[in-house]
Amino acid sequence: MMPRLTLRGVGVVRALGIGVLSVVATVALAGCGDDGGGSEVTLSAAGKRGQAVAEANGCVSCHTIDGARSMGPTWQGLAGSKVQLEGGYTVVADDAYLTRAIRDPRVQVRAGFENLMPVAYGKLTDAEVADLVAYINDLAGN
Numbered sequence: 001m002m003p004r005l006t007l008r009g010v011g012v013v014r015a016l017g018i019g020v021l022s023v024v025a026t027v028a029l030a031g032c033g034d035d036g037g038g039s040e041v042t043l044s045a046a047g048k049r050g051q052a053v054a055e056a057n058g059c060v061s062c063h064t065i066d067g068a069r070s071m072g073p074t075w076q077g078l079a080g081s082k083v084q085l086e087g088g089y090t091v092v093a094d095d096a097y098l099t100r101a102i103r104d105p106r107v108q109v110r111a112g113f114e115n116l117m118p119v120a121y122g123k124l125t126d127a128e129v130a131d132l133v134a135y136i137n138d139l140a141g142n
C-alpha cells in the first residue's frame with residue numbers, strides 16, 4: 001500500500017510540475033513581443049534586470065505594464081506621476097516613493113486599492129529594488 005501511494009504521489013507531483021512549466025513557458029513566450037504588437041518600451045540594462053526580478057518575484061501577477069488595472073496599479077506611466085494615497089495625500093512617485101512602496105508597502109497605500117501588496121519583498125536586495133525602480137522608470141519613459 002505504501003509504495004503504491006508513493007508512486008501516485010510522484011505522478012501527481014510530476015503532472016503539477018509539467019503544468020507549472022508549461023505555464024511559465026507560455027508566459028515567457030507571450031512576453032517576447034520583440035516584433036511589435038505591444039508597447040514600444042526600450043529598457044535600460046538596469047531595467048532589463050528589473051524586469052527579470054519582477055517576473056521572478058511574481059510582481060507581474062498584480063501589476064500590468066500596459067495601463068490595465070489589476071490587483072495593483074499599472075506600472076505604465078507610474079514613475080514621476082502624481083498618485084493619490086489613502087488619507088487624501090498626493091505624492092509624486094519618484095524613486096524614493098517607489099523604493100518605499102516595494103520595501104514597506106504598508107506605509108503608503110494607493111487610494112482605491114486594497115492593501116494587498118506582500119510585505120515579504122523587504123527581503124529583496126538593494127540592487128534588486130534599484131533595478132525594479134529602473135524598470136518602472138523605463139516603463140514611464142523616464
Ligand code: HEC
Pocket residue numbers: 054057058059060061062063071072073078083093098101102105106108109110113114115116117118121132
Ligand atoms: C498580491 C498582489 C501584489 C503583488 C504580488 C505585488 N504587488 Fe505591488 N501593489 C499591490 C497593490 C494592491 C498595490 C496598491 C496598494 C499599495 O499602495 O500598497 C501595490 C502597490 C505597488 C507600488 C506603488 C504603486 C503606486 O501606484 O503607487 C509599487 C511600486 C509596487 N506595488 C511594486 C511592486 C513590486 C516591485 C512587486 C514585486 C516585487 C509587487 N509590487 C508585487 C499588489 C501587489
